[in-house]
Amino acid sequence: MHDNHNRSQTRTDAFDIARARALQATLGKAPDLQTGDPMPPFFHQIYFWGPQLPANLGRDGHPATGEFIPDLDLPRRMWAAGKLVFHRPLLAGVKADRISTIESVTRKQGRSGPLGFVRIRHDIKQRSTLALTEWQELVYREDGAPALEPPQAPTDETHSETVTFDSTLLFRYSALTFNGHRIHYDESYARQVEGYNGLVVHGPLLAHLVMGLAARQLGTLTTFSYRATAPLMHHETGTVCWKHGQAWVRGPDGRQCMMAQAS
Numbered sequence: 001m002h003d004n005h006n007r008s009q010t011r012t013d014a015f016d017i018a019r020a021r022a023l024q025a026t027l028g029k030a031p032d033l034q035t036g037d038p039m040p041p042f043f044h045q046i047y048f049w050g051p052q053l054p055a056n057l058g059r060d061g062h063p064a065t066g067e068f069i070p071d072l073d074l075p076r077r078m079w080a081a082g083k084l085v086f087h088r089p090l091l092a093g094v095k096a097d098r099i100s101t102i103e104s105v106t107r108k109q110g111r112s113g114p115l116g117f118v119r120i121r122h123d124i125k126q127r128s129t130l131a132l133t134e135w136q137e138l139v140y141r142e143d144g145a146p147a148l149e150p151p152q153a154p155t156d157e158t159h160s161e162t163v164t165f166d167s168t169l170l171f172r173y174s175a176l177t178f179n180g181h182r183i184h185y186d187e188s189y190a191r192q193v194e195g196y197n198g199l200v201v202h203g204p205l206l207a208h209l210v211m212g213l214a215a216r217q218l219g220t221l222t223t224f225s226y227r228a229t230a231p232l233m234h235h236e237t238g239t240v241c242w243k244h245g246q247a248w249v250r251g252p253d254g255r256q257c258m259m260a261q262a263s
Contacts, residue, residue: 008102013049015093016093036093036094038089040215042207044098052064060075060077074115078203081225086222087130103121110141115139119138150251153248153256154241154246154248154256160239167187200234206228209240228257232257247262
């Protein structure tokens with residue numbers, strides 16, 4: 001089944017400087033952004049909140065589907081992949097508009113049962129000029145769907161950085177992105193209801209760290225695309241790896257958690 005919804009919504013955000021500095025601090029950086037400074041890539045993730053009343057949340061803490069994102073009757077949600085095209089830097093403390101459009105809704109029968117895919121395009125403008133185009137791919141699965149065997153990550157990187165997490169970091173990132181998904185802060189829910197062996201590191205947080213490494217290797221980014229391939233837990237040490245425009249996250253057992261391309 002394939003639907004073209006082309007539903008759109010627009011949100012405006014002041015790009016509050018205090019929130020950007022809080023993210024800097026959360027990531028272990030000096031909170032020194034000033035109004036008008038170019039923000040590091042992916043800082044826009046902490047803006048454009050869509051707060052919902054408690055009655056409008058699903059059991060997992062996410063806004064219930066059916067309003068903007070259609071209800072596919074599949075309760076488990078994951079951020080599967082994304083792509084960004086950077087037209088110009090987003091500036092801290094300068095009002096921005098985001099136009100979000102549902103480009104496609106697709107149902108498939110996967111190896112682990114029925115799957116629903118939703119692709120959303122975001123166009124972010126500042127001072128009436130397009131600064132960033134982002135595609136987000138969400139996947140929905142049914143309860144009890146078995147985890148797929150993750151691929152093994154490459155080991156031929158030319159540069160790597162170790163990344164560690166704890167429940168405080170995951171809580172703060174959830175708070176800054178206003179992400180209520182309980183798999184990131186409610187360990188008993190993550191283990192007992194969704195079958196993980198700990199808190200799940202946010203896909204966008206991993207993408208953020210990979211993007212940072214890519215930006216340090218390339219200077220500036222024009223495009224970045226990524227796909228999550230296996231969850232990383234809050235108690236695990238990950239390795240962010242780089243080789244010739246390819247980047248990936250390797251788990252402690254060698255599994256590939258994320259694959260990315262940057263230019």
